[in-house]
Amino acid sequence: MQNTINIRNKKARFQYEILDKYTAGIVLTGTEIKSIRSSKASIAESFCEFNEKGELFVINMTIEEYLYGTYYNHKPKASRKLLLNKRELKKLLKEVQNSGLTIIPLRLFINDKGYAKLVIALARGKKLFDKRETIKDRDNKVRLDRIKKSF
Numbered sequence: 234m235q236n237t238i239n240i241r242n243k244k245a246r247f248q249y250e251i252l253d254k255y256t257a258g259i260v261l262t263g264t265e266i267k268s269i270r271s272s273k274a275s276i277a278e279s280f281c282e283f284n285e286k287g288e289l290f291v292i293n294m295t296i297e298e299y300l301y302g303t304y305y306n307h308k309p310k311a312s313r314k315l316l317l318n319k320r321e322l323k324k325l326l327k328e329v330q331n332s333g334l335t336i337i338p339l340r341l342f343i344n345d346k347g348y349a350k351l352v353i354a355l356a357r358g359k360k361l362f363d364k365r366e367t368i369k370d371r372d373n374k375v376r377l378d379r380i381k382k383s384f
Contacts, residue, residue: 238269238270238272238341238342238343239340239341239342240269240272240274240275240276240340240341240342241276241339241340241341242276242277242279242337242338242339242340243277244277245337245338245339245354245356246339247359247364247367248358248359248364249335249337249354249356249357249358249359250356250357250358250359250363251339251354251355251356252334252354252355252356252357253354253355254339254352254353254354254355255317255321255325255352255353255354255355256350256351256352256353257289257315257316257317257350257351257352257353258315258316258317258348258349258350258351259291259313259314259315259316259349259350259351260313260314260315260316261313261349262307263299263302263305263306263307264298264299264302264305264306264307265296265299265307265313265349266349267299267302268296268297268298268299268307269296269341269343269349270343273296273297273299274294274295274296274297274341275294275295276291276294276295276338276340276341276351278293278295279291279292279293279294279295279337279338280292280293280335280336280337280338281315281335281336281337281338281353282336283325283326283329287322287323287326288314288322289314289315289317289322289325289336290312290313290314290315291312291313291315291338291351291353292312293310294310294313294338295309295310296309297309315351315353325355328355329355334355334356334357335355335356335357335358336353336354336355336356337353337354337356338351338352338353338354339352339353339354340352
């Protein structure tokens with residue numbers, strides 16, 4: 234099976250400082266996997282949140298309705314449960330509650346077995362001056378590459 238599905242959250246690295254990464258499975262229903270396989274998903278504005286039972290859910294992830302689905306079609310913006318080990322869930326819950334960090338999705342892909350996986354990250358929001366510094370570094374790198382190319 235080809236692994237060409239690679240949906241990324243491009244704004245995440247600019248808006249957040251990434252501290253730790255995890256790979257989580259997603260509980261999908263109905264025609265959601267077919268839409269993901271046709272790259273009809275977006276994780277740009279999504280985030281992860283714990284419910285009262287200590288389960289982790291991804292909120293605001295958009296999976297478009299399947300084109301050939303009938304009444305079995307899914308809701309595009311439904312919250313979907315993420316699958317992690319108990320130890321990882323406890324660690325994430327402790328970090329989020331104690332230090333005020335957030336959990337954001339970075340990448341949605343399909344593994345070799347055909348399962349949809351979500352790479353999530355424990356992150357801290359960047360301040361405005363940190364974002365400006367990131368922009369300066371990026372611009373300096375582009376200028377340096379242009380100078381190197383001309384020689």
